[in-house]
Amino acid sequence: MTRVLRLVLMGPPGAGKGTQGELLAHRFGIPRYATGDILRASRRDGSELGRKAQSFMDAGELVPDEVILGLIGEALDTPEAQDGCLFDGFPRTVAQAEGLDTLLREAGRELDAVVNLAVSDAEIVRRLSSRRVCGDCGTVAPTGEGRRECPGCGGGLVTRPDDRPETVLRRLEVYREQTEPVLSWYRDSSTRVFDIPGTGGVARVQELILEAIAA
Numbered sequence: 001m002t003r004v005l006r007l008v009l010m011g012p013p014g015a016g017k018g019t020q021g022e023l024l025a026h027r028f029g030i031p032r033y034a035t036g037d038i039l040r041a042s043r044r045d046g047s048e049l050g051r052k053a054q055s056f057m058d059a060g061e062l063v064p065d066e067v068i069l070g071l072i073g074e075a076l077d078t079p080e081a082q083d084g085c086l087f088d089g090f091p092r093t094v095a096q097a098e099g100l101d102t103l104l105r106e107a108g109r110e111l112d113a114v115v116n117l118a119v120s121d122a123e124i125v126r127r128l129s130s131r132r133v134c135g136d137c138g139t140v141a142p143t144g145e146g147r148r149e150c151p152g153c154g155g156g157l158v159t160r161p162d163d164r165p166e167t168v169l170r171r172l173e174v175y176r177e178q179t180e181p182v183l184s185w186y187r188d189s190s191t192r193v194f195d196i197p198g199t200g201g202v203a204r205v206q207e208l209i210l211e212a213i214a215a
């Protein structure tokens with residue numbers, strides 16, 4: 001399938017953005033940009049912006065929007081992004097959404113759609129609190145297999161403090177406070193926003209996304 005596709009994938013932690021994003025990126029042959037990946041890549045490149053981002057992270061501070069947007073701008077300029085790209089968990093704030101809009105407009109491009117994966121709080125809590133990660137190497141273990149050891153290194157599996165139900169509910173609250181305005185901003189703009197139920201299995205969710213963006 002050859003088609004230019006620029007997509008923003010949104011949804012709470014545990015909604016399956018990573019899985020769906022990877023499938024879409026593979027299907028359309030486009031890069032997937034998550035803020036964390038962009039920051040890690042910039043650190044490797046050692047570009048001026050990358051070093052700037054690193055200095056904020058070293059100080060334990062949030063990387064400011066202008067630095068993140070600068071890095072996104074650099075990514076959009078790369079040859080791999082010329083036929084489209086997928087943003088995963090970005091933009092996180094209205095300021096970032098406005099910045100992305102400006103970057104795209106300056107390049108004569110636009111977003112095709114925003115896909116919002118909708119999953120209930122109860123389901124997110126269930127998913128994340130049953131997730132186990134390796135205490136030694138950080139590998140996320142497949143759920144539902146009743147494993148007690150890391151499939152990678154044999155280390156013991158633990159529940160991350162971040163994945164405890166009470167913490168998950170707080171993360172969801174923060175997520176909603178931050179991103180509801182972003183979704184409203186997109187709904188008020190001319191960008192198409194699709195709310196896709198993020199339940200019913202990976203293949204089914206992917207199918208629903210493909211149907212929505214093809215329309």
Ligand SMILES: [Zn+2]
Nearest residue numbers: 134137150153
């Ligand atoms: Zn391990």
